[in-house]
Amino acid sequence: MSKIEQLEREIEKLSRAQLAKFREWFHRHDAAEWDRQIEVDVQAGRLDKLADNALAMHKAGKTKEL
Numbered sequence: 001m002s003k004i005e006q007l008e009r010e011i012e013k014l015s016r017a018q019l020a021k022f023r024e025w026f027h028r029h030d031a032a033e034w035d036r037q038i039e040v041d042v043q044a045g046r047l048d049k050l051a052d053n054a055l056a057m058h059k060a061g062k063t064k065e066l
Helices: 003-012 016-043 048-059
Strands: none
Touching: none
């Protein structure tokens, strides 16, 4: 049995309250991981082309305020 399958079985055993706490924790954990990955991508310049394109579109008047 894989580690993921073991985790799935353990999660299925949680009470509603425990599952709610797990969801909250996982949401925070996942968001923090996303933030770390974005920071790595920014530092590596992987988002530069997207940012340059967005700025060019804005300067050309092709954007609108939200």
